[in-house]
Amino acid sequence: MNIIVCLKQVPDTESQIKIGSDKKSIVTDDIKWVMNPYDEFGVEEALRMKEKFGGTVTVVGVGPKRVTETIRTALAMGADKGVLVNDDALNGSDSIAIAKALAAAIRPLEYDVIFTGQRGVDDDMGVVGAALAEFLGIPQLSLIIKIEVAEDGKSVKATRPVEGQALIIEAPLPVLITAQKGLNEPRYASLPGIMKAKKKPLEEKTLADLGLNAGEFGSAARKVKVLEITPPPERGGGKIVTGETPQEKAAELAKLLHEEAKVI
Amino acid sequence: MAQGVWTIAEQRDGELRKVTYEIVSEARRLADALGQEVTVVLLGSNIKDKAAQLGQYGADKVIVADDSRLETYTTDAYVSVISQLVKANDPAILLMGASVQGKDLAGRLSACLGVGMAQDCTAFKIEDGNFVAIRPIYAGKAYAKLMFENSTPRIATARPNVMSISEPMASKSAEVIDATFTLDDSALKTKVVEVIKDEGGKVDLTEADKIVSGGRGMKGPENYKILEDLADMIGASVGASRSAVDAGWRPHTDQVGQTGKVVSPTLYVACGISGAIQHLAGMSTSKVIVAINKDEDAPIFQKADYGVVGDLFDVVPALTEEVKKYL
Ligand SMILES: Cc1cc2nc3c(=O)[nH]c(=O)nc-3n(C[C@H](O)[C@H](O)[C@H](O)COP(=O)(O)OP(=O)(O)OC[C@H]3O[C@@H](n4cnc5c(N)ncnc54)[C@H](O)[C@@H]3O)c2cc1C
Numbered sequence: 001m002n003i004i005v006c007l008k009q010v011p012d013t014e015s016q017i018k019i020g021s022d023k024k025s026i027v028t029d030d031i032k033w034v035m036n037p038y039d040e041f042g043v044e045e046a047l048r049m050k051e052k053f054g055g056t057v058t059v060v061g062v063g064p065k066r067v068t069e070t071i072r073t074a075l076a077m078g079a080d081k082g083v084l085v086n087d088d089a090l091n092g093s094d095s096i097a098i099a100k101a102l103a104a105a106i107r108p109l110e111y112d113v114i115f116t117g118q119r120g121v122d123d124d125m126g127v128v129g130a131a132l133a134e135f136l137g138i139p140q141l142s143l144i145i146k147i148e149v150a151e152d153g154k155s156v157k158a159t160r161p162v163e164g165q166a167l168i169i170e171a172p173l174p175v176l177i178t179a180q181k182g183l184n185e186p187r188y189a190s191l192p193g194i195m196k197a198k199k200k201p202l203e204e205k206t207l208a209d210l211g212l213n214a215g216e217f218g219s220a221a222r223k224v225k226v227l228e229i230t231p232p233p234e235r236g237g238g239k240i241v242t243g244e245t246p247q248e249k250a251a252e253l254a255k256l257l258h259e260e261a262k263v264i
Numbered sequence: 265m266a267q268g269v270w271t272i273a274e275q276r277d278g279e280l281r282k283v284t285y286e287i288v289s290e291a292r293r294l295a296d297a298l299g300q301e302v303t304v305v306l307l308g309s310n311i312k313d314k315a316a317q318l319g320q321y322g323a324d325k326v327i328v329a330d331d332s333r334l335e336t337y338t339t340d341a342y343v344s345v346i347s348q349l350v351k352a353n354d355p356a357i358l359l360m361g362a363s364v365q366g367k368d369l370a371g372r373l374s375a376c377l378g379v380g381m382a383q384d385c386t387a388f389k390i391e392d393g394n395f396v397a398i399r400p401i402y403a404g405k406a407y408a409k410l411m412f413e414n415s416t417p418r419i420a421t422a423r424p425n426v427m428s429i430s431e432p433m434a435s436k437s438a439e440v441i442d443a444t445f446t447l448d449d450s451a452l453k454t455k456v457v458e459v460i461k462d463e464g465g466k467v468d469l470t471e472a473d474k475i476v477s478g479g480r481g482m483k484g485p486e487n488y489k490i491l492e493d494l495a496d497m498i499g500a501s502v503g504a505s506r507s508a509v510d511a512g513w514r515p516h517t518d519q520v521g522q523t524g525k526v527v528s529p530t531l532y533v534a535c536g537i538s539g540a541i542q543h544l545a546g547m548s549t550s551k552v553i554v555a556i557n558k559d560e561d562a563p564i565f566q567k568a569d570y571g572v573v574g575d576l577f578d579v580v581p582a583l584t585e586e587v588k589k590y591l
């Protein structure tokens with residue numbers, strides 16, 4: 001079973017987000033970059049599938065040189081090889097363009113299952129998986145928390161929670177799966193894993209290497225433009241409910257929720 | 265030129281979901297600003313009787329795609345039908361709810377049609393005749409205002425519970441049109457083989473009007489009973505912090521936050537939750553936030569509209585009693 005995992009590098013979720021002076025971007029100076037948490041689930045699941053069925057796990061990232069670190073992390077967890085698509089022309093690309101680049105990098109590879117995260121915890125779009133599946137002409141199963149591969153290795157049954165219920169969906173391979181929390185507990189990279197990762201193959205490609213036209217990428221090709229980035233609406237400085245005893249406080253809170261906030 | 269504001273209705277077991285009314289109401293407001301019509305696309309099986317009433321919320325037309333293969337949502341079937349309808353009619357804007365279904369559909373549809381898309385928006389506007397979308401990024405740590413380039417339709421999904429539902433106008437009904445489409449079995453690769461209903465039939469957190477959430481301060485799974493009692497009393501769903509989920513006290517689907525569910529209820533009651541940045545990210549668009557925590561320096565108090573400094577094991581049961589007066 002050959003598996004591909006797409007890796008997005010995102011700011012650590014602890015990061016405070018500072019808005020740049022152009023008011024259209026965020027300040028990246030102090031940011032610690034990590035693997036998108038949902039991609040960790042993808043890497044873990046890919047490794048488990050490989051352990052069960054054999055095959056190779058290839059990780060693919062699109063972005064600047066720093067993305068190499070995220071790829072190395074996945075290699076240290078146990079992935080076999082990495083591909084980085086790095087080209088200045090990619091700066092400022094939207095999700096659809098990223099998916100195009102990923103599709104071009106993945107098309108020549110052999111694959112049965114492709115993993116992406118259900119969404120990036122940076123711009124929270126959750127589009128690249130669907131767009132990549134569309135460009136590759138394969139079905140997508142999104143927000144998956146459980147995967148069963150059929151005995152014959154030709155199809156999967158995947159569990160997808162939707163509001164108030166879960167669906168079990170069957171699809172033939174190859175298929176693209178977007179990973180959701182609950183799929184597994186990602187392993188940590190071991191020290192020997194980290195040592196081994198240094199020697200694993202990591203190819204770097206430009207758009208030209210992939211036969212792509214740079215004009216279709218970058219800010220100029222965006223279908224959606226950022227007009228402005230603003231801080232979230234101020235909130236807080238709220239009331240501390242007073243009272244001598246828990247009962248008094250509860251009574252006061254209930255009253256405020258009824259009379260002032262009008263939510264009860 | 266592309267014309268009209270389209271929305272995709274969402275149904276389950278033949279019943280329209282709440283988010284459908286939210287986006288149809290919002291579509292009406294946008295269409296009025298543009299001087300255009302609202303068209304709803306309703307996909308399902310034996311669903312036509314639900315169509316005309318959407319007129320009460322502002323739909324001018326409802327295009328019904330009725331087919332047994334559209335009964336339960338699958339990406340391939342829905343994308344196939346909607347893309348045919350879009351190509352035949354050339355709408356300017358296409359809105360969906362940012363539900364599990366809507367987000368999945370919008371992503372694939374935008375790639376299939378080669379158009380721009382904005383996911384999980386909290387506001388839409390018409391500025392100088394242009395459709396503008398506002399959406400939280402970095403899980404609400406910032407907001408981006410977006411404009412679309414010329415490709416149409418401009419696709420956007422709206423976060424559930426954010427857009428208000430218009431007062432229905434009983435006298436209005438929409439013109440119902442049968443959709444013309446073809447659906448090729450060989451193109452339908454995914455199949456829903458089983459539907460497992462959640463026990464208890466509680467409203468999902470993303471759609472809940474009220475949420476009572478518990479964190480590590482709950483001390484153990486057995487203590488969630490006091491939150492459930494409060495929740496039952498006020499008609500809320502129960503959520504959790506990641507710590508509570510990772511401890512195995514609550515299911516993954518209950519996690520609120522940057523790597524869990526992003527929620528927008530009218531009332532969010534955080535009990536024994538410190539207010540880590542990743543948690544705040546997931547609930548900061550709640551209308552009223554209440555924090556119950558014994559540590560007066562807990563960061564959650566900086567986001568709360570009402571804070572109670574105290575032991576949740578005393579305050580929560582007392583609150584359950586006190587709210588009775590107002591119900
Ligand atoms: C990549 C990543 C993603 C994450 N994503 C999420 C996410 O999506 N959602 C999320 O919630 N977290 C997330 N976290 C975890 C987050 O950083 C915090 O660790 C977590 O939110 C803390 O949960 P808590 O508030 O329940 O626990 P704690 O921080 O331990 O807080 C417990 C609180 O309970 C109070 N307390 C204790 N006993 C009582 C009592 N008897 N009465 C009243 N108050 C009491 C304490 O004063 C304290 O404030 C993420 C972390 C990482 C690294």
Ligand SMILES: Nc1ncnc2c1ncn2[C@@H]1O[C@H](COP(=O)(O)O)[C@@H](O)[C@H]1O
Nearest residue numbers: 006007062116117119120125126127128
């Ligand atoms: N630049 C990228 N390189 C590789 N994979 C990506 C990239 N951007 C997004 N993805 C994948 O798509 C998922 C969803 O990202 P997004 O659509 O940006 O929210 C991520 O979790 C990744 O698996």
